[in-house]
Amino acid sequence: MGLSALAALTACGGGGGGASVSEGTGDxxxxxxxxxxxxxxxxxxxxxxFVKESGSxxxxxxxxxxxxxxxxxxxxxxxxxxxFSWFSGYRMRFFADQGLAGxxxxxxxxxxxxxxxxxxxxxxxxxxxxxxVPLSYYPWAVFYRKSxxxxxxxxxxxxxxxxxxxxxxxxxxxxxPIAFGDxxxxxxxxxxxxxNMRINGYDxxxxxxxxxxxxxSDQVKEVFNTWTKLLPYHQKGGLGxxxxxxxxxxxxxxxxxxxLGMFVSQQFQDAEGGDALxxxxxxxxxxxxxxxxxxxxxAPIDGFMMSAKTQNGGTAKKLLEYLGSAEAEKINADxxxxxxxxxxxxxxxxxxxxxKKAAEVVGKAKNIAQFMDRDTRPDFASTVMIPSIQAFIKNxxxxxxxxxxxxAQKKAIFVG
Amino acid sequence: xSTLTQKTRPAKARKVRRYSTxxxxxxxxxxxxxxxxxxxxxxGPALGSVFLSFTRWNGVTAIQPVGFQNYEQIATxxxxxxxxxxxxxxxxxxxxxxxxxxxxxxxxxxDKNIRGTRIYQSVFYLPVVLSLALVGFIWTLLYSxxxxxxxxxxGAHVNWLGNSDINIWAVLVAASWRHVGYIMVLYLAGLKxxxxxxxxxxxxxxxxxxxxxxxxxxxxxxxINVIVLVVTVIEGLRAFDIVYIINKxxxxxELLSVLITNNIIGEASRIGFGSAxxxxxxxxxxxxxxxxxxxxxRKEDAR
Numbered sequence: 169m170g171l172s173a174l175a176a177l178t179a180c181g182g183g184g185g186g187a188s189v190s191e192g193t194g195d196x197x198x199x200x201x202x203x204x205x206x207x208x209x210x211x212x213x214x215x216x217x218f219v220k221e222s223g224s225x226x227x228x229x230x231x232x233x234x235x236x237x238x239x240x241x242x243x244x245x246x247x248x249x250x251x252f253s254w255f256s257g258y259r260m261r262f263f264a265d266q267g268l269a270g271x272x273x274x275x276x277x278x279x280x281x282x283x284x285x286x287x288x289x290x291x292x293x294x295x296x297x298x299x300x301v302p303l304s305y306y307p308w309a310v311f312y313r314k315s316x317x318x319x320x321x322x323x324x325x326x327x328x329x330x331x332x333x334x335x336x337x338x339x340x341x342x343x344x345p346i347a348f349g350d351x352x353x354x355x356x357x358x359x360x361x362x363x364n365m366r367i368n369g370y371d372x373x374x375x376x377x378x379x380x381x382x383x384x385s386d387q388v389k390e391v392f393n394t395w396t397k398l399l400p401y402h403q404k405g406g407l408g409x410x411x412x413x414x415x416x417x418x419x420x421x422x423x424x425x426x427x428l429g430m431f432v433s434q435q436f437q438d439a440e441g442g443d444a445l446x447x448x449x450x451x452x453x454x455x456x457x458x459x460x461x462x463x464x465x466x467a468p469i470d471g472f473m474m475s476a477k478t479q480n481g482g483t484a485k486k487l488l489e490y491l492g493s494a495e496a497e498k499i500n501a502d503x504x505x506x507x508x509x510x511x512x513x514x515x516x517x518x519x520x521x522x523x524k525k526a527a528e529v530v531g532k533a534k535n536i537a538q539f540m541d542r543d544t545r546p547d548f549a550s551t552v553m554i555p556s557i558q559a560f561i562k563n564x565x566x567x568x569x570x571x572x573x574x575x576a577q578k579k580a581i582f583v584g
Numbered sequence: 585x586s587t588l589t590q591k592t593r594p595a596k597a598r599k600v601r602r603y604s605t606x607x608x609x610x611x612x613x614x615x616x617x618x619x620x621x622x623x624x625x626x627x628g629p630a631l632g633s634v635f636l637s638f639t640r641w642n643g644v645t646a647i648q649p650v651g652f653q654n655y656e657q658i659a660t661x662x663x664x665x666x667x668x669x670x671x672x673x674x675x676x677x678x679x680x681x682x683x684x685x686x687x688x689x690x691x692x693x694x695d696k697n698i699r700g701t702r703i704y705q706s707v708f709y710l711p712v713v714l715s716l717a718l719v720g721f722i723w724t725l726l727y728s729x730x731x732x733x734x735x736x737x738x739g740a741h742v743n744w745l746g747n748s749d750i751n752i753w754a755v756l757v758a759a760s761w762r763h764v765g766y767i768m769v770l771y772l773a774g775l776k777x778x779x780x781x782x783x784x785x786x787x788x789x790x791x792x793x794x795x796x797x798x799x800x801x802x803x804x805x806x807x808i809n810v811i812v813l814v815v816t817v818i819e820g821l822r823a824f825d826i827v828y829i830i831n832k833x834x835x836x837x838e839l840l841s842v843l844i845t846n847n848i849i850g851e852a853s854r855i856g857f858g859s860a861x862x863x864x865x866x867x868x869x870x871x872x873x874x875x876x877x878x879x880x881x882r883k884e885d886a887r
Contacts, residue, residue, distance in 0.1 A: 238849045239849075241642075241643045241644065241853060242643070245643075245644065266644045266645065268644070351745065351746060351830075351831050351835075352831060352832065353831070353832065353834055353835075404743075405729050405741075405743035405746050405747070406746065407743070407746035407747070407748070407835050408728075408729045408743040408744065408745045408746015408747065408751070409728075409729055409730065409746065413728065413729070413730055413731060416730070416731070417730065547642075547847070547853060547854045550846060551846055551847055551854065554832075554834055555663060555664050555834050555835070556663075558834055558835045559663070562748060562835070573661055573663050576660075576661040577657075577661050577662065580653075580657050580661065581854070583640070
């Protein structure tokens with residue numbers, strides 16, 4: 169109940185979009201949400217590189233990843249760092265539209281040549297200007313252990329029928345065919361996304377998540393029908409397991425396949441003296457509807473934005489130019505093997521096989537989605553979709569009622 | 585007794601009514617400052633929440649008034665609300681009817697000066713020192729489906745935290761584990777204050793242990809009972825940390841406090857909607873507070 173006090177504090181500030189930003193060249197601060205050891209060290213290295221090159225002073229403020237996300241609203245309206253880490257997609261556009269992020273189109277004039285059009289599109293807000301510099305991304309795909317597939321003679325499936333076939337075989341062998349853990353609610357969003365894009369295509373994914381189509385449509389029902397048919401192959405008790413525990417099942421060869429982001433490799437990094445990581449491979453989710461084939465993939469992009477309130481926009485933009493350079497992206501991708509760098513001209517000689525494949529698979533995809541909680545309103549994703557998808561997994565037969573509730577809540581939320 | 589108090593009352597009252605200027609200033613300050621603080625930091629935000637509950641606001645753009653829409657939506661199209669309300673009631677009942685009596689029972693046992701009573705006291709009190717967030721973490725390790733201690737030792741495959749039929753009970757075991765220690769210490773303090781001579785008197789009158797406890801000792805503990813009741817109600821209504829640590833309060837572990845947090849904290853927050861849930865929780869708390877105050881004042885009037 170004291171929460172409104174917090175809300176009142178955040179009420180000051182804000183304003184219309186397109187504010188002009190000071191071009192000062194003094195010292196700046198850098199807000200990082202990378203609180204884990206590996207990426208934290210990588211960021212430090214990147215900033216050191218910038219400081220050495222430019223002679224400007226940058227101090228890093230690191231905040232716990234989830235806390236940073238939860239406080240972003242009051243952070244940006246209070247006294248934000250000049251440059252801060254954030255995500256592309258709806259989450260970037262939202263703050264750009266509110267005038268809380270600075271226009272960095274001039275930075276893109278310099279770094280634009282480093283990136284393909286799809287990355288530029290992911291950095292562009294509704295006003296056609298750029299507000300975001302991508303640093304890294306990772307694909308969502310089906311991970312498996314090569315040794316398990318070789319031992320049992322499973323072929324990498326290219327259609328849903330083939331995937332069902334090897335799943336049946338795995339059940340007979342006593343494996344959990346599809347590893348599944350959705351205690352925290354978000355991993356199953358990845359399953360919904362990929363089924364939706366395979367069945368109804370990328371454009372429908374965008375339309376649905378923008379609130380423009382009904383959740384009670386035949387297309388959405390078809391997604392859940394397909395999912396219902398796959399549920400018997402999912403590892404039981406998924407709602408009580410987090411992704412780390414689920415990944416352990418794959419590592420210990422108790423599960424056959426696991427649909428997750430490439431960060432799953434973190435759980436393999438130090439296991440079996442490094443051999444486990446070499447044994448880890450993935451394939452993109454197989455084709456369901458031949459009209460769309462495998463032309464889309466979830467590959468969320470992480471990167472940076474500039475605060476609209478910065479007093480030293482000159483230095484901030486220089487830093488952003490550096491962050492968008494092949495050099496900075498290489499430092500990051502070398503340090504964290506669970507992701508790849510988006511710059512097309514960067515040196516990838518240090519990539520692991522997994523990273524090479526990730527860059528290749530995403531490069532081949534015609535459409536790159538950002539994941540449900542980045543492609544739709546975050547309030548809709550967290551307060552409506554998490555409980556609804558969990559309710560479906562608990563009781564798939566109730567899907568029509570669940571979707572009725574989802575649609576009613578969507579109409580209530582997508583007003584403003 | 586009563587004639588005596590009536591005789592002394594007017595004399596006392598006359599004395600109290602004569603305030604000097606300094607007395608008045610001191611009294612005004614001592615009442616005024618806390619009153620202002622309470623108004624500013626408790627009732628101000630509370631009323632702010634009430635105001636916000638009739639609006640739609642994302643924390644950035646302008647606040648739009650929407651009337652009772654948030655309340656309507658909570659009751660009709662927001663599936664987690666009713667389970668959350670039910671879970672809060674279950675939480676309160678389990679703490680009041682299971683954990684609290686257990687705490688009293690332990691206190692009575694440990695009050696008997698059995699050997700090693702200090703050690704037992706420390707053991708039972710230890711969970712209270714831990715934050716609920718830490719308690720949640722510890723029990724997550726015990727309950728975890730594939731790697732948890734309970735399933736590993738028993739060889740069972742129970743989905744303790746993921747099965748929405750049992751997870752609330754599993755979590756209540758953890759919450760009670762902590763609550764029992766708290767209540768035990770409160771009662772232990774109360775029992776130490778009970779005059780041994782009344783127990784002696786009761787046993788001379790032929791009361792057995794059971795009768796001595798329920799007819800003599802327990803009524804004497806009345807002030808402690810009130811505190812314990814208040815503490816239990818507060819713990820029941822503010823329950824939050826454990827379920828938030830376990831799964832952010834979804835899938836069978838919904839609680840009003842968690843729904844408020846999930847809606848308000850975060851990007852593009854639904855502050856109006858979350859405030860409406862907060863107001864509902866406030867009203868429920870007020871029912872308990874008002875009942876308690878009415879009871880207390882009635883007793884004072886009756887004196």
